[in-house]
Amino acid sequence: MNKIYYLASCDTCRKIIKSLPNSDKLTFIDIRQNPISERDLEEMYQLSGSYEALFSKKAQLYKSLGLKDKKLTEADFKKYLLEHYTFLSRPVFIIDGKIYIGNSPKNIHEVITVLS
Numbered sequence: 001m002n003k004i005y006y007l008a009s010c011d012t013c014r015k016i017i018k019s020l021p022n023s024d025k026l027t028f029i030d031i032r033q034n035p036i037s038e039r040d041l042e043e044m045y046q047l048s049g050s051y052e053a054l055f056s057k058k059a060q061l062y063k064s065l066g067l068k069d070k071k072l073t074e075a076d077f078k079k080y081l082l083e084h085y086t087f088l089s090r091p092v093f094i095i096d097g098k099i100y101i102g103n104s105p106k107n108i109h110e111v112i113t114v115l116s
Contacts (some may be wrong), residue, residue, distance in 0.1 A: 003027045006091040012103050013091050022115045031085040041081055044092060047099035051077035054101060056089040
């Protein structure tokens with residue numbers, strides 16, 4: 001199943017979603033309404049090889065909790081990803097067994113190419 005994990009209230013996510021061809025081929029998972037389960041996170045981890053790769057260091061909560069001043073382990077990244085949706089680098093696509101993390105232009109171009 002091809003999926004996109006996103007935040008419906010995120011302007012960047014909404015803009016990206018509007019640009020997607022064949023978006024009907026995706027299952028949309030709003031991470032605020034449907035928090036990431038440990039099983040979903042494990043699938044993302046298996047595809048990305050790292051919890052840190054899934055973690056957004058741009059999140060305001062990251063700074064307000066003082067996490068930027070700490071040396072976080074993979075276990076820490078996993079714990080925070082499961083605790084609060086804001087820590088997921090959005091959007092995350094899983095398409096045909098491959099993961100695409102975040103909103104970099106290169107990443108979104110690859111997703112659009114794969115969905116075309």
